[in-house]
Amino acid sequence: CHTSRMPTPKGKEPAQNLPREELTHLILKLLQAWKEPLSHFNQHIEHHQELSDDSLSKAKQISNMVHELKMGVEKSMGIISNSLNGMASSEAAGLSISNEANLMSDSDFIHCFRRDSNKVQSYLKILKCRIMPENSC
């Protein structure tokens, strides 16, 4: 996976030990890293005739969701942590990584995406329960 090189905590404790901002940055970096590859992937599979329209629309939907998620995280975390610098760096890092993504095969792509989305979800949940513990945590 193109994001394998990113240093991400690989367990609960490592993730909990990370300070909030770092975790947020990590999340944003991940999301950013997938922005390009996703759109590229969508363009790529549109030519696949075996895929049904449902799959195509689903893929598009996922791309949108990732984008929205990124925006949402930026907004909410932006309020908490005003580190624009961090944002900029994450953008740059994401761009470089995404070039690798174009070389992956479709199945690898999906596999990597699945994993990374799970990562993001877990990190976000940890963040959420850290910030707002009363909300079903």
Add this chain to the structure above:
Amino acid sequence: GQSFPAKPEITRCRSLEKDTFSCWWKPGTDGGLPTNYTLFYSKASEEKIYECPDYRTSGPNSCYFDKKHTKQRTTYNITVMATNEFGSSSSDPQYVDVTCLVRPDSPGDLSLETETSAGVTGLWAKWSPPGLADDSSNWHVYHYELRFKPEEEEKWETVSVGVQTQYKVMKLNAGLKYGVQVRCMLDCGEWSEWSPERQIQIPSGQSPPEKPTILKCRSPEKETFTCWWKPGSDGGHPTNYTLFYSKEGEEQIYECPDYRTAGPNSCYFDKKHTSFWTIYNITVKATNKMGSNSSEPHYVDVTYIVQPDPPVNVTLELKKPINRKPYLVLTWFPPPLADVRSGWLTLEYELRLKPEEGDEWETIFVGQQTQYKMFSLNPGKKYIVQIHCKPDHHGSWSEWSSEKYIQIPSDYRVKDMIVWIIVGVLSSLICLIMSWTMVLKGYRMIAFILPPVPGPKIKGIDTHLLETGKSEELLSALGCHGFPPTSDCEELLIEYLEVEDSEDQQLQQSRNNGHPSKNTQVTSKETDGDSGRGSCDSPSLLSEKCREPRGLPSKLPSQDVREVPENDAGEKGWETQRVASSEDKALPFSTAGTKSSTWPAANIHPSTFAYHSTVDAHKVTLSTTNVNVAPVLVGNEEKYQSRYSTSETLCEENLEKQREMENMHSRNDQSTIQVNQSRLNEKSSFFNAKLMDYVEVHKVRQDEDPAVLLKHKENSGKIEKYTIPGTSKEYTKVSTVVDHNILVLMPDSRVPVSQEPAKEMPQNLQQGQVEKNMSYCLPAPSECQREAGGSEYMDPSSFMPSFK
């Protein structure tokens, strides 16, 4: 000395080749002289003696029997003779079975095979019989023998095999090399030579272990995980298992950190050794003395193998809110290991429910909440409930929690029961009361509830009269005797036609017969009991009261004419009659209060008047008879009855008309009419005085103008104008005068019109009848009822408008 040779001796015979054999002998002493030896043989079944065919082949002192001379299954009798110059001597005969001479070849194709079953290794030895394979004459049954020994040993172990060509040797020591031989023998021959030795290595029974298989890996709380494997066969030696793994992206191979915690054949990875979002490559190696074997690699990413423990602390709480049905709240806790608080692991729950005796579970997805409210449980029933959970993404469901039993108390059922009991008691009480009432006043109640259908009753109709067709008599019999005042009319009940016997007695009787009960109030008067004259609808109602006054035909002559009509009028509860009975009183039809709306006043008149002119005479008679005789209703009397009211004149006329109509319609009337007529005539004198008396008839219908107002008048010829209710007809026209004392009036179809064309009448007649019914019925009944008093019979029809 020289002597003859000694006896030679046959030493042996042998079959060296197939189908040949040779015999050898041993010469005896030759007696000093050269001796010749000859062999003679004979076959068992033959006498012929043969000489040896070949003395040379097998050597000296031998005889060789070649194939030509060898016959199987034959016993040869062989003797050898030694001959010299002095004499000869023969050996003892030798019986030789050729078969038995044969020394078989050793069995061939000896093959050895080891077979291990149930840990025991056996040796299979297989061979084939001696001889050529293509030998068809394989009738030889050979016996076989086998011997074996380990390589290093000297001693053979021999086993008799029997006739089989294979044998399994069991008592072999694993790991040694064995040599095996077989030989065969015919039942009467010699053993063959031992076959060449075959050797075989017995396997030791131990081998490297089989490949183990990795069953599954699971993480209960997304922080640690465990893998389990299944061992293969151990190859006879104790086997060791080791697990090796490597992580994605790393070259290094690690060994399982913990073989114990999770039990046998398992490996437990604790927190330190668990990494997420990384693929593990796991293999298990089995090792024993003989070797080792590794399982297939198993790839696993811990993120996707989470299977939590079941939820714990499942509790039930019964909540009883006010004014609502009690419900059950089920609460539980996530499994203790799962760290839900930090958000690392999010669990979703699902519960399943079924009645204790039921078969099918009802599964309800609850989501992430840890409580559930159950509203739809039946009180009193026992339920079983279970919960399980799974991670919200990429995981599998946990086991179901232990069964929890639910039973909702059914206390309020008792209240329901009480209510039902009370209801039951009350209803049974009511039933009792009702049945009691029914018993006591059954008939009346029944009548009250189910009014009898009034049927036409014709009292005192003399069919003969009718048949004879004397209209006059009929008419008179019918009742309008003379031209009586309203009372008569009332009697007659314009609405219905009462046809009575001309004879008072008849009337009386008939009346009495009809409804004696109803005539209770009739003193000396005969009332037309229930001649079917009920008011428009209920003859009875009107009849009772109405009859009373009316049923006095006998008294007519002696009575005030008024009375009669009074009574008659009253019979049907007619106020008019009542009024009529009250002398000189205008018939307070209206005042009666009740009006039979069913009495179409107008109808009466027109109907009655609508008779043909020819009927006039009848009318007259009718009217006269009316006075005398209680009108006998014929046919639609009821209708007419109800029409009573309106006006006296109407009465009269109506009666007349009715009667006429009746007469017209049924012959039965005629008889009565005639009868009445006769009476009429009698009383005409009386009527004369009265005929001119008209009772004022008030409107029958409340909302109508007084239908007919007939006043009592002394003037015989005077006729008042009057309006007929409803139709507001005036009987101002005199159609005829009959019998000098009967004035037949004709109704006018229009209100103040004094003269009406007669032709209108027929039309009106029809209507009139209807109207009569309509207008007259109402008042009458009530009146009648009141006065009827003790009459038991109430005709509900009187209440209702009677429409033809």
